[in-house]
Amino acid sequence: MTIAMARPEALRSDAQRNRTALLDVARTFVDRGEPALLNAVAHEAGVGVGTAYRHFPSQQHLLEALAIDALEDMLDQVRDAVVLPDAADALRGVVTAAFRSMVDDAALGDLLTNGGFSCADTAALAGDLVVSVDALLARGRTEGIVRTDIDADDLRRLLCGLREAAVAGGTRVSDPERYVEILLAGLRPTNRPTP
Amino acid sequence: MTIAMARPEALRSDAQRNRTALLDVARTFVDRGEPALLNAVAHEAGVGVGTAYRHFPSQQHLLEALAIDALEDMLDQVRDAVVLPDAADALRGVVTAAFRSMVDDAALGDLLTNGGFSCADTAALAGDLVVSVDALLARGRTEGIVRTDIDADDLRRLLCGLREAAVAGGTRVSDPERYVEILLAGLRPTNRPTP
Amino acid sequence: MTIAMARPEALRSDAQRNRTALLDVARTFVDRGEPALLNAVAHEAGVGVGTAYRHFPSQQHLLEALAIDALEDMLDQVRDAVVLPDAADALRGVVTAAFRSMVDDAALGDLLTNGGFSCADTAALAGDLVVSVDALLARGRTEGIVRTDIDADDLRRLLCGLREAAVAGGTRVSDPERYVEILLAGLRPTNRPTP
């Protein structure tokens, strides 16, 4: 029994073709806000259900495969941000980018909201993300630019909640950037004006 | 065809008994985070399915019946707040109380999050709520204690998102009050310190 | 236990009022081609379901109550026809009138089509109708103006079928009278021209 991977080893070329087709179709589903039912995705991709299940044992696996690149980008961004000269800029950059990604990519948003990773690689990525975000927050706390009672999981929750606020009910709010500003302002330590 | 009401006229005593039993059971479902399936609720309440459907034509009606009291309390609170001497206190009180209610009562939280009212009385209540919240925000804007780019629907969305943040995944975050503080701080006009 | 009657004895005035209201509403249902569900009829008549069931123990009883006058008219017409001077005119008159009644009155048409009387009086009426129609046909056979292999039940079936033909699918055929002409022509003995 192999551990599931959202990003698999090298595949035979036909398998790779199927996998890509499935992901492409699944993407259209989540972009429309519809659940990526394996059967429906398989059918629309012109592939047997069994094949779909071989590649993605559950909807969750499919979701993680859809989101893993974005998750990795997010990790890179946080790691870059940790070493930025200005801590406030770093945090602002990370929060803004994360929010945008989650609003634009329902797969990523859903994944971070619901958790419960099924693939070893996405789970590991998520773990690394927590570590890096904690580092970022630690620095922010040290420099006094962020509340001291917030950890990485709080930030994840707040971002997921904010994304819900922005896209809930299938309608995207106008100018979602306002919501990031609100979060960023709210994250600063109390009684401390914007620099 | 009578228009559905979440809070019906006086009921015959047996009907009232069943209705209460259904609502009690439904409450345990939503409190556990489970969907209040009409059949399951009916069965557990020791009542025929048909009876459940007579009282609540759909899960949505059931949800609204579960939430209407809390919704009304919320409206009262907002109306009281509008005439409070201090606008900042008023807003803080409303946001705090609303957040607590939604976190404690999943029915209320789900209702405000998903919208789509089926009962005339809950829909009316929700409409009144928007009016009152807009009044509250207008006053806040006038007095310069709240961002000018936020309306009642934004506040609803933000509160629903914050509640998601606090209770998502079936686990309630520790000390949810922190999240309200974040939101309240974020709602203040930029570059303006807490008084 | 009383035997059911489509046309009951004298009723208390309030009972009579309810009965009439139920029948009036039921008539609108069958005229629209909808089944006269006891619950729906009762509700629309502003009467309790129990009351509806007291007056009409089943949809069938309701149907018979709706049709009994027309059935009686039909019987009168046949009895009158039997003693008419011209047998061909008599048959033509009966067939034409019966067809028209059944096309115009879905309750009557359905009753004669499905049989299975639940009320003693409608059943008796139907029995009398068979007797009279057989007399009419006997005379017709004697005078050589009608096929010899047709009895009253055949004629009922043929008329019901013809009505189905005319109104099937909720769409009434244009000029239904053509269909009566076809039946009348078909009923004449073979090889015998219209006089």
Place this chain on the structure above:
Amino acid sequence: MTIAMARPEALRSDAQRNRTALLDVARTFVDRGEPALLNAVAHEAGVGVGTAYRHFPSQQHLLEALAIDALEDMLDQVRDAVVLPDAADALRGVVTAAFRSMVDDAALGDLLTNGGFSCADTAALAGDLVVSVDALLARGRTEGIVRTDIDADDLRRLLCGLREAAVAGGTRVSDPERYVEILLAGLRPTNRPTP
């Protein structure tokens, strides 16, 4: 979305086995005059409900699958009849055969009576049938052996009505052929004896 077909492409052997089993059971239902409920048919065929729904998305589809062969036979017969030397023989043959088929095969009878085709192939067949029957009637009119006010839809209605007359109430009338003779005689132009 594939368009439904009453007669599918080549099936995998297991699918073919199930399909046949379902159709066999469904046949017994309609022959008993009972509605072919998908669930009941599936159960009696020893097959999951889902399988029944895969093969036949609705009762209507099932009905059309049951009737398509007979419908095709009927079309062949009409097309053959159109080119027969004697127009009267042609019409007689078609009417007689159609009536027999509908009386013997409740699926066919119900299909033609209720219309509302769900499968592309049966709908096409029905359309072709109208065309061919109209051709047959046109020739009959030209040769003066059929009433001029009857078109293909009238003939369909009359045949469906006649079949109702013959089999209504679950009891089949004795010697149904008499009814065809009546219809055939009735279809001839008025005042014109049988040749």
Place this chain on the structure above:
DNA sequence: CATGAATGAGAGTTCATTCAT
């Protein structure tokens, strides 16, 4: 007698997952 709440079997349908081909 009137009322209308309650009943519950059953119809119709969907979908995640398995497994024969």
Place this chain on the structure above:
DNA sequence: TATGAATGAACTCTCATTCAT
């Protein structure tokens, strides 16, 4: 390895009839 047919539990909803009030 790919295919797609099969599965059946689960769910929503209806309606004819009964019975407590």
